[in-house]
Amino acid sequence: MSAERRQFGRRNTALHAFIRIPGRPLIACVVRNLSVNGALLEFEVPKWLPYQFRLVIEAGRFEVDCEIRHHGLTGIGVMFIERTAENDVYERRVVLEEDIWTGRTRESQTGPQR
Numbered sequence: 001m002s003a004e005r006r007q008f009g010r011r012n013t014a015l016h017a018f019i020r021i022p023g024r025p026l027i028a029c030v031v032r033n034l035s036v037n038g039a040l041l042e043f044e045v046p047k048w049l050p051y052q053f054r055l056v057i058e059a060g061r062f063e064v065d066c067e068i069r070h071h072g073l074t075g076i077g078v079m080f081i082e083r084t085a086e087n088d089v090y091e092r093r094v095v096l097e098e099d100i101w102t103g104r105t106r107e108s109q110t111g112p113q114r
Contacts, residue, residue: 010035017041020054020063031057032075038066042075049076 015031019041027049029041039055052067055078066078 010040015057015059017055017057019047019049020056021050026056029075031055038069038077038079040075040077052081 010033013031013034015034017029017031018026019029020026027043027047029043032040032042034040041055049068052065054063055066056063064080065082067081068076069079070077
């Protein structure tokens with residue numbers, strides 16, 4: 001019996017991609033495998049990531065919202081999610097934080113301004 005639990009098979013890839021987190025620089029990664037519902041992302045250096053973020057794959061001009069499903073030593077497994085009002089990480093989040101790039105504490109509204 002196969003240990004594969006995915007509903008749809010995965011395809012091995014080596015696609016260059018970026019993780020987009022509002023208010024932060026893009027984070028480069030490589031998509032090591034891809035399925036209809038998710039992907040395995042690999043990083044040169046382990047990165048801290050929020051639970052949800054946007055994945056941008058350069059080759060196909062493909063963008064999708066993701067949530068982390070598991071962590072490995074050099075990468076993470078993500079599940080693709082549909083953007084809804086309940087899970088929209090770009091529209092509703094206000095962050096109180098110290099900006100490590102400028103050294104100032106600020107309140108930032110992520111996502112498009114209305």
